[in-house]
Amino acid sequence: MQEATMVKHLKIAYIGGGSRGWAWGLMSDLALEPALSGHVALYDIDFEAAQANEIIGNRLQDHPDAVGRWRYEAVQTLPEALKGADFVIISILPGTFEEMRSDVHAPEAYGIYQSVGDTVGPGGAIRALRSIPMYVEIAEAIRDHAPNAWVINYTNPMSVLTRTLYEVFPGIKAFGCCHEVFGTQELLAEMLEDMTGVTGVRRQEIEVNVLGINHFTWLDRASYRGTDLFPLYQAFAEKYAEEGFSTHGQKDHWMNNSFASANRIHFDLFRRFGLIAAAGDRHLAEFMPNTWYLRSPEHVKQWKFGLTTVDWRINNLQKLRERSRRLVAGEETFSLKSSGEEGIAMLLSLTGASAPMITNVNLPNRGQVASLPLNAVVETNAVFGANSVQPVMAGSLPEDINNLVTRHVYNQETILKAALTKDRDLAFRAFLNDPLLSTLTPSQAEELFTTMLNNTKAYLPGWEL
Amino acid sequence: MQEATMVKHLKIAYIGGGSRGWAWGLMSDLALEPALSGHVALYDIDFEAAQANEIIGNRLQDHPDAVGRWRYEAVQTLPEALKGADFVIISILPGTFEEMRSDVHAPEAYGIYQSVGDTVGPGGAIRALRSIPMYVEIAEAIRDHAPNAWVINYTNPMSVLTRTLYEVFPGIKAFGCCHEVFGTQELLAEMLEDMTGVTGVRRQEIEVNVLGINHFTWLDRASYRGTDLFPLYQAFAEKYAEEGFSTHGQKDHWMNNSFASANRIHFDLFRRFGLIAAAGDRHLAEFMPNTWYLRSPEHVKQWKFGLTTVDWRINNLQKLRERSRRLVAGEETFSLKSSGEEGIAMLLSLTGASAPMITNVNLPNRGQVASLPLNAVVETNAVFGANSVQPVMAGSLPEDINNLVTRHVYNQETILKAALTKDRDLAFRAFLNDPLLSTLTPSQAEELFTTMLNNTKAYLPGWEL
């Protein structure tokens, strides 16, 4: 449609990123985009990590394929990072992997297994309690130093953390960004090839209506060039219900790769509920009672998806740190390639550098999902235009699915309230009501809660534990 | 305030009542009320039972204490009963005790115990599926033959059946009537005696704000003559948390009487959630996950409440039938006494015979409970005036309790939809999501559902089972 416009002198504040992977993807994407230029302030509680990224980012400018002009600068304070920012990107690790080890693995003693442990379930709840105070601080700083900036949140638990930003600063222009829906669009594209022989379909060509909450999102409409994909998906789900089906992005994976799956949960949920769940199996499993998919490691294996251990994450971080060292030292050079994230495309639309785009996003519910509580952070499609993000009216979930989603919405609202008021009892009520704990007695759940809360207490200042 | 006005020539259509107890209470109440007179059409699918009640009711007119003038007449069809009715009272037994035996006891094979089995839980779900078609028929008949009558529903599951009436005939003037809240007011009155020595307080003097759904209703405010009762209840709940406390209406009971309890669940819920639950322990237990109060008969005994067996009900019905025979034969005479139900007081206000009254009632949510879904049937206080029932704005439940209630609301909406569309899969999804089944795997639940549905199939015409 409209040709791209050149937008110069943007300031981006990047909060977090010490864990490297995300930050490098952004740097790469920015370097490849000719329409934008400016500078990026890097803020991380690990200042050395930010400094390493400053060196790596600035070195990228010498890369022969780099067309966007960007200057990187590590800063020591949040206000410094935010001052004058047009965009704020938040991607932090709340706490360390030691706390995450407790989040993910402590419940195993009670027969509760978690595939990710960062969104819902006991792990998600504790992680939220730990992260919310950090997001309170960030939201206050944005209110005071960059009230007109667009704020893009990538951190999990995404719904509750984006919700925290709005609770603290209702005028914030923030949204949560997640690529899980894209994976389901890719699955539908590969289904076309598998079932009809049509090849080369890009995920963007799969039109979908998105509604739900982050990592528990649903599609009630999907089409390709005007053809309704639901009947085909029905046949596809029947065909692969037992055996499973992995996309190219997931191939050879689920046995060896803790991020992969064979989509058996996708197929099971579709056959039970009639809508297409639009997140990876690892996430979806955690939203259902633990008798469904997560009651034992063997059971998980039957469902053909992986449990991502924290040991794997620690090992992976070690590799990233080593790579960071090599990049800083100039021993390794980036090969620039697009990350596939929509972040840059969003920046282009938000700055007016390109025409409006439609993609899925997490925003407070103003009625875009009619059946979910107002103000909770929900995921739907939205139109990104110049200085504007407008959700589309996505309609309602059917009562049965809505019930499953609403339970998590109110749990998250309860956790937020508990975190803001440092109310241990209230936090426990939300914890206890999580579907993954549905087989525990209240006293077993209380025991587990006490253990897990204790393991994260360094991040709960002011709580009476 | 206003003195009573005499209202003559009322017509009441009484649907059901073959099970005797309720019908006789109403007859007794009507006989004792001087301000009203008219006639009552008795309709029951068991016409002989209706005829017996006709004889018993008309005989009451000769009772020396009877001051209201009423003529009773058994009729053979619903339209005949409804024609010209000012009030319709519905109190039916949906199916027989054989079906109820399955509702209540079939789940025991899976370790699921139910104390009543007529509201929620597996028993409540199946009972709803069986009753909804009956209520569809009743609602259509009211729409066609008595569209302006006030309709008082006493049958369980009350929320979903009252909801059915509105679904079929949105213009209906119906409400559901339940005395469980009164029991909690009595508990508070007896607490005053136990804790402060104040005696002689009537339940009507305990002001409460009521909000929730039938049998899972909550009080967020309770006072006596301007004194907030919550601090006192806190101490009371601590004092009797372990030992329990039975009201006069419950005394010497819970061990011997399947309707009694020691209110330990009342106290436990208050200590956990901070609001006062306002239904009997037997009902409250069924709304929570089965790991809480109902995981075994021994566990129930520890919580000091009774499981009402269907054998007990059958035995009790036998006694009522025998008593009916004696009353018809003139071998026994009624001793008239007020039932304690508010039905007659409501009639007086609705006819304008006495001033408006405030009591709790079940009505579609138009916002009286701001935090629950619109149109679901909720329980709050309402003002009963001449030809008018207006709920008061009761506010919102806190998020954590609201979550527990909403889960049942959507389950009930799903069951209603499933019953109307005869959709087995949808019905199963609601069944599976009931908290009492939270420890079962989907396939165990499916097995149980199939058994129970099969046991009630005579009442599911048109279903593919």
Add this chain to the structure above:
Amino acid sequence: MQEATMVKHLKIAYIGGGSRGWAWGLMSDLALEPALSGHVALYDIDFEAAQANEIIGNRLQDHPDAVGRWRYEAVQTLPEALKGADFVIISILPGTFEEMRSDVHAPEAYGIYQSVGDTVGPGGAIRALRSIPMYVEIAEAIRDHAPNAWVINYTNPMSVLTRTLYEVFPGIKAFGCCHEVFGTQELLAEMLEDMTGVTGVRRQEIEVNVLGINHFTWLDRASYRGTDLFPLYQAFAEKYAEEGFSTHGQKDHWMNNSFASANRIHFDLFRRFGLIAAAGDRHLAEFMPNTWYLRSPEHVKQWKFGLTTVDWRINNLQKLRERSRRLVAGEETFSLKSSGEEGIAMLLSLTGASAPMITNVNLPNRGQVASLPLNAVVETNAVFGANSVQPVMAGSLPEDINNLVTRHVYNQETILKAALTKDRDLAFRAFLNDPLLSTLTPSQAEELFTTMLNNTKAYLPGWEL
């Protein structure tokens, strides 16, 4: 029902009252009520007036009929008045009669006549702009010094001033109190005598459903002992449409008394719209376009209601001042009699000293009037209980009437916003949209607005005029 309970040591803060009439009514009512006692802090910007009231109030205690024990004390600051208050009563004259002279009479130069000039119309708009800053100050003081007190507002424009209290302090427990609906209940009671010969009916026996905004309230249901009064009112309105009908409270009045009317506007509105307007004709006239009832003094005479001149008010105040002098000097003694206001009855219910009562009240809309904007202050019935005021769900106005009411609601919201932001242009947009100005061109309206605003500028600190 419940016998009265004795409530001692109440503290009431009375703000305003220098204009005497209201204050004396309250003193009289308090003296006659045996169930309450305590002390009243009198605060007025005219401290001498407060001191006079202190003397008059304390002297009342010696009156032989005085049964309530009350101590009165004039205080010099708002915080002093509010500290420890259980109730706050606000009844102020915003500005002086000089400002009111402009409000009421300045528009006459443009052919715009006003019968009261304190609610809507050009006079109501300017009065609101002048009063809102005063209410901001009061609301802030209540928030800081008596956040848990019940606040009863009697000052006009009532809707917008009560709205201001909630805007500044959302947690306030305030409501607006007005007796205009009572006058319509009296009209209906006298109609019963005139049309059917039934005598002695008290206004409280007329059950009504109230919905709308203050002084533009409507009844969509009215009954007496169960008999619908609408058909009778239809005949009554036809009978007296031309001639008019004055109640005892209005008799011999409308020609001589600027507060009286012959209810011709009541009848005209009923014949046009089918609902009963429930405020005096003088108020109702001001809500309609000026071509309807107020286009000239002659036209007003034909409609048989009075224009209350500010000269009359000044003269009346002079008499009250003289009477105050005599009362202070002990030259005159009060004859205690009930004012007919419901204020004391409300206090009894709010303190729990008597059973809950139902009466009409002005409160923020939480859905009690489904068809009007949320948060606007609307008038409906409410249940007054111990420490609780709960509106009843009053339903919706029909679209045509709703349209007339909504126009004023949004005008008032606009005025509030303009007053808070000191935005002259925005204030003018609301002014210009008032129905009484519908015959003016925008430039004529601007000229009038400038004049009127200038006349009140002493009360608009910080405005750019």
Add this chain to the structure above:
Amino acid sequence: MQEATMVKHLKIAYIGGGSRGWAWGLMSDLALEPALSGHVALYDIDFEAAQANEIIGNRLQDHPDAVGRWRYEAVQTLPEALKGADFVIISILPGTFEEMRSDVHAPEAYGIYQSVGDTVGPGGAIRALRSIPMYVEIAEAIRDHAPNAWVINYTNPMSVLTRTLYEVFPGIKAFGCCHEVFGTQELLAEMLEDMTGVTGVRRQEIEVNVLGINHFTWLDRASYRGTDLFPLYQAFAEKYAEEGFSTHGQKDHWMNNSFASANRIHFDLFRRFGLIAAAGDRHLAEFMPNTWYLRSPEHVKQWKFGLTTVDWRINNLQKLRERSRRLVAGEETFSLKSSGEEGIAMLLSLTGASAPMITNVNLPNRGQVASLPLNAVVETNAVFGANSVQPVMAGSLPEDINNLVTRHVYNQETILKAALTKDRDLAFRAFLNDPLLSTLTPSQAEELFTTMLNNTKAYLPGWEL
């Protein structure tokens, strides 16, 4: 993005079109679009006109530039037209120009001038009363014969007629289509040239947020390539406030052309209200009180816009008829050119033949305009995708503008109800409340209403007049 897909065998039902202009535009657009083919059923109450269009349409297929393959067929009944239709286009003249002459010119006797007379004002009200029964018939036919078709309404009054379709058949997939917003986008594009020298900007490049109702739509955001256009428009409105500014589409026009204007009302409304009104001056003027822009022909001349007389319309129709004759006879050939309407682009997105598009549309309010009543038909942007139209969340209008819009919304709701129930009194209440009549007394308005209703009575079967 996505390349176009070929969609064959579409069926379009075209209802109306006897007035020729619209029908020919569509034919031309269809002929020029390569991605679509199928057949068009032409239905008009003037069957000969439909037959003429059949000949003209089929002849177009021989045109050298025609790439879309379409067969045209005049049919005699509505069911025949609708059977199997994928799309239904409605563009009718309700009644004849004789009725329209009364709509537009009868009020002039009372000093009420109308520039169009087909949307609001006395003319719009009467036209709505006449058209609604026709739309009831059409909606019932669609429900019975083409329930899944997409229905595009082009007839005025657009809001109330689209609303009628949903009232009769709530499941309809209908929307109203209007190009007035495009004109404002063009004005903004030409402003860029006039004020900054930037040329060649297409209207599609002007991003806007649209909210309001048809012909009384507002923009609260407008940008070009990321630059906020409001500050520029402020200067532009000041510059041309007196002199006016006509776009290329309007040049040399307003004096000679009854469709043109100099945008002085645009500028006046912006200077008063701060938002950009997004319809032509001729339409906007009719939504405001008649003292603003329409109080006399001289006044209209000062505001530099035209009054479209019905004589002009009759004359224009005569020319179209003559042209039709020549086209049928083959004496004239079409020169194919795009109409500039977005109808074809919408068809492409709705069929999935091209990627989703964003444009403005009229749809029932589900919350897309948060400040306007639910279910009223409102105008906002929407995303058109495959078999889907989803409004974007457009936010709220400021209270002062919202008040002006809401008044018309409720008037339209009242008119709809009056038309459906044939209630003359109710219709008059809406008529009387129109801002254009704000200077009339109720009896003058009644006189005018009686005259106008009488002139249209042939189209009001079943009314008691």
